[in-house]
Amino acid sequence: MADNKLANMSTEFAIQILKLTDGIKGHYSLANQLERSGTSIGANIREAKYAHSRPDFIAKLHIALKECYETEYWIEIALKADIISGDTAKTILHYCGSIRRMLIASINTAKENSK
Numbered sequence: 001m002a003d004n005k006l007a008n009m010s011t012e013f014a015i016q017i018l019k020l021t022d023g024i025k026g027h028y029s030l031a032n033q034l035e036r037s038g039t040s041i042g043a044n045i046r047e048a049k050y051a052h053s054r055p056d057f058i059a060k061l062h063i064a065l066k067e068c069y070e071t072e073y074w075i076e077i078a079l080k081a082d083i084i085s086g087d088t089a090k091t092i093l094h095y096c097g098s099i100r101r102m103l104i105a106s107i108n109t110a111k112e113n114s115k
Contacts, residue, residue, distance in 0.1 A: 006102050007049070010042030010064075013095055017071070020084065020092065027083055030074060037070040041099060054114045061107045068100045 017038030021031040041064045048060035072093060079089040 006099065006106065007042065007045050009095070009099055009102070010045050013099060014039040014042050016092060016095065020088065024078070024083060027078075027081075030078060030081075030083065034071065034074040034078070037067045037074060040064070040067040041071065045103075054110060058107055058110050058114075061103055061110065065100065065103045065107065068096055068103060072096055072100075 017035060021035050021038075024031040024034075044060050044064035044067060048057050048064070051057035051060055075084070075089050075092050075096070078084045079086065
């Protein structure tokens with residue numbers, strides 16, 4: 001099921017983010033923001049699973065999508081500031097982009113099914 005794949009991907013992504021931020025020294029604020037947004041994606045996907053209504057489900061997925069965009073922002077900042085390598089950024093951004101596309105598809109499907 002797509003929901004399980006999305007949940008599993010977001011868990012793996014959160015682990016990748018935690019490992020990445022573990023290596024960021026001297027930039028506590030950036031690492032903290034990156035950890036918060038990167039791990040929040042999966043938390044909101046999990047919350048959506050137990051939403052009390054279709055609009056609540058969609059709202060939770062929208063929050064996860066916003067966190068995904070925020071995570072991309074922090075990765076881009078870390079890359080441009082030479083805090084992380086281009087290869088690392090590319091890998092993380094690709095994974096984040098995959099989750100983002102799945103979230104968009106899930107939101108659109110949920111909206112279509114609620115008509």
